[in-house]
Amino acid sequence: MPTPSPFDVAQPLVIVAASGTGGDMYPFIALGRALQQRGHQVLMLAPAFHAALVTEAGLPCQSFSTPAAFQSMLDDPALWDERRGWGVIWNGLVPYLDAMRELLRQLPAQQECVVLSHPILVPMAAIARTVRPDLRIVSAYLAPSNLCSSHDMLCAGSLPVPRWVPLGWRQALWRMIHQHMIDPVMLPGLNARRSQYGMVPVPHFFEHMFNAPDASLGLFPEWYAAPQPDWPQPFSSASFVLADAAPAAALAPELAQFLAAGDAPVLFTAGTGHQHAAEYFAAALQALQRLGRRGLLVTPHRAQLPARLPANVMWVAQAPFSALLPQVAAIVHHGGIGTLAEALRSATPQLIVPFAYDQFDNGLRARQLGVAQVLLAKRLSARGLQQRLQALLESPAVAEACRRHARALKSAGGMAVILAQVEGALFAR
Numbered sequence: 001m002p003t004p005s006p007f008d009v010a011q012p013l014v015i016v017a018a019s020g021t022g023g024d025m026y027p028f029i030a031l032g033r034a035l036q037q038r039g040h041q042v043l044m045l046a047p048a049f050h051a052a053l054v055t056e057a058g059l060p061c062q063s064f065s066t067p068a069a070f071q072s073m074l075d076d077p078a079l080w081d082e083r084r085g086w087g088v089i090w091n092g093l094v095p096y097l098d099a100m101r102e103l104l105r106q107l108p109a110q111q112e113c114v115v116l117s118h119p120i121l122v123p124m125a126a127i128a129r130t131v132r133p134d135l136r137i138v139s140a141y142l143a144p145s146n147l148c149s150s151h152d153m154l155c156a157g158s159l160p161v162p163r164w165v166p167l168g169w170r171q172a173l174w175r176m177i178h179q180h181m182i183d184p185v186m187l188p189g190l191n192a193r194r195s196q197y198g199m200v201p202v203p204h205f206f207e208h209m210f211n212a213p214d215a216s217l218g219l220f221p222e223w224y225a226a227p228q229p230d231w232p233q234p235f236s237s238a239s240f241v242l243a244d245a246a247p248a249a250a251l252a253p254e255l256a257q258f259l260a261a262g263d264a265p266v267l268f269t270a271g272t273g274h275q276h277a278a279e280y281f282a283a284a285l286q287a288l289q290r291l292g293r294r295g296l297l298v299t300p301h302r303a304q305l306p307a308r309l310p311a312n313v314m315w316v317a318q319a320p321f322s323a324l325l326p327q328v329a330a331i332v333h334h335g336g337i338g339t340l341a342e343a344l345r346s347a348t349p350q351l352i353v354p355f356a357y358d359q360f361d362n363g364l365r366a367r368q369l370g371v372a373q374v375l376l377a378k379r380l381s382a383r384g385l386q387q388r389l390q391a392l393l394e395s396p397a398v399a400e401a402c403r404r405h406a407r408a409l410k411s412a413g414g415m416a417v418i419l420a421q422v423e424g425a426l427f428a429r
Contacts, residue, residue: 021273027241064099094189144225145361240341286382335359347406370401
């Protein structure tokens with residue numbers, strides 16, 4: 001029997017469903033807060049590992065999974081393998097694919113609900129339609145690579161796909177990737193759970209992810225990735241979801257003191273969830289020594305770093321990039337879309353070292369914009385970092401491209417414009 005709802009049944013409830021590392025969560029939390037500030041009722045559905053992050057942002061949260069189960073996923077080195085990573089993520093989600101269904105069962109039948117979903121949770125939302133057949137689902141894509149366009153296919157994982165490759169070949173390559181690498185990993189668990197609720201099996205995972213939503217939204221600007229004829233429809237483009245620009249006072253005193261004590265450092269990060277980047281940070285320290293530059297290492301996982309760091313290198317677990325990036329000479333990072341977007345906003349040159357997922361495509365797009373160089377993680381070396389960093393730091397063309405795209409982001413209109421697209425997708429009739 002449904003329990004009394006804390007929400008006003010006369011108003012729609014927006015369920016914001018997200019999962020992943022911090023880079024996946026922050027944009028959806030920001031959207032949830034912005035929708036709430038616009039007067040919408042919002043409930044976040046997220047892994048229990050991130051529940052505190054959600055509630056600290058002032059959003060009510062319904063959690064699934066357990067912190068221990070999510071931590072086990074982060075502990076698995078295969079999470080950052082370009083072929084095996086999808087399986088690690090998906091196997092961690094399969095036991096909880098009915099979480100949204102159970103949430104909706106607890107709400108009053110007259111409570112109208114709409115869903116803004118991270119693409120990986122679209123199958124969860126589709127299962128929830130067994131109790132709410134009219135549930136409206138909007139999928140929000142943080143990066144274009146997950147849209148699997150054959151018309152704008154820059155790479156297949158770490159393998160570059162030149163523009164001259166015929167469309168038919170690119171389509172065949174995507175079919176091969178899905179049939180031999182994605183579907184065998186994703187479909188058994190998904191279809192087993194669907195069968196429990198009398199749902200027909202789906203033959204292709206990504207096709208299901210594209211077709212189940214009522215609408216899809218790109219949380220990136222069209223100058224970063226233009227709409228393609230094979231993207232799911234209806235589709236609307238917005239822009240990067242960025243944190244509010246923070247003043248320099250938001251930096252910890254020790255960090256502010258380090259920044260003021262010398263030349264602008266080079267920042268290295270491997271993302272919030274990467275616990276297996278010891279080789280990356282070791283190469284970073286060697287590259288800094290070769291360049292004679294100061295360095296800043298940002299990772300919440302201190303065990304990846306040497307016990308003692310050089311005097312001209314500082315470690316911090318985290319820092320607000322909106323305040324930090326304008327004060328560094330360059331950023332070296334994994335190619336996460338949130339980090340890339342913050343670097344674009346601050347006009348900071350980027351050296352992208354992609355490990356898996358959308359990171360390869362993001363790196364190539366940033367390089368096309370003229371703001372970045374790319375060094376694949378599997379080819380990582382101190383010399384490679386040194387050479388690319390030196391080229392970035394000495395290039396007037398890179399500096400000008402960084403300034404140009406920072407101006408483009410500034411003129412995009414920010415959260416107000418994004419919210420107009422989100423509300424249009426969620427409440428379209």
